[in-house]
Amino acid sequence: MAIYNSLVKNFNNELSKYNRNPCVVFDIDGTILVDGNYAPSSNDDIVTDVYEFLLYLQTRGISIFIITARPDSQANRQGTMNMLDDLRIDYKYLYMWDRSSIGNHTTFKELARKDILDNNYNIVMSLGDNEWDYGKHGGLGVHIHNDGEYITYH
Numbered sequence: 001m002a003i004y005n006s007l008v009k010n011f012n013n014e015l016s017k018y019n020r021n022p023c024v025v026f027d028i029d030g031t032i033l034v035d036g037n038y039a040p041s042s043n044d045d046i047v048t049d050v051y052e053f054l055l056y057l058q059t060r061g062i063s064i065f066i067i068t069a070r071p072d073s074q075a076n077r078q079g080t081m082n083m084l085d086d087l088r089i090d091y092k093y094l095y096m097w098d099r100s101s102i103g104n105h106t107t108f109k110e111l112a113r114k115d116i117l118d119n120n121y122n123i124v125m126s127l128g129d130n131e132w133d134y135g136k137h138g139g140l141g142v143h144i145h146n147d148g149e150y151i152t153y154h
């Protein structure tokens with residue numbers, strides 16, 4: 001709950017800096033889901049504070065984008081979309097890593113954030129369990145450590 005409260009407070013502080021089309025970017029593995037779960041089989045597989053924060057953003061009408069380094073394939077995309085639907089996550093777009101066109105995950109994630117920007121959204125915050133999940137174009141970076149044990153801002 002302390003993490004959830006911190007996320008809400010910091011998000012609202014950041015939001016005041018943007019005057020149009022705010023959005024927030026989430027990674028999946030190690031961020032919304034405890035690392036190593038393709039889809040959650042119980043609440044233990046969900047990073048609760050991060051997930052609750054995402055639901056909070058949805059109630060505020062804030063746009064959500066998902067950027068995951070899960071490999072892009074038709075089956076993998078469908079499986080990941082089903083998982084997100086089951087969690088009632090309502091996202092604008094799901095970016096998945098097409099390894100045949102982009103060589104590394106850092107470039108993939110940065111290009112995805114750039115694409116969001118090019119579509120006239122402002123990224124207020126980016127959440128992930130690796131340093132490539134935030135940074136350029138990403139707004140306030142939130143590093144999720146140890147499947148939600150603690151967070152740091154960047």
Ligand SMILES: [Mg+2]
Nearest residue numbers: 027029030129
């Ligand atoms: Mg991750």
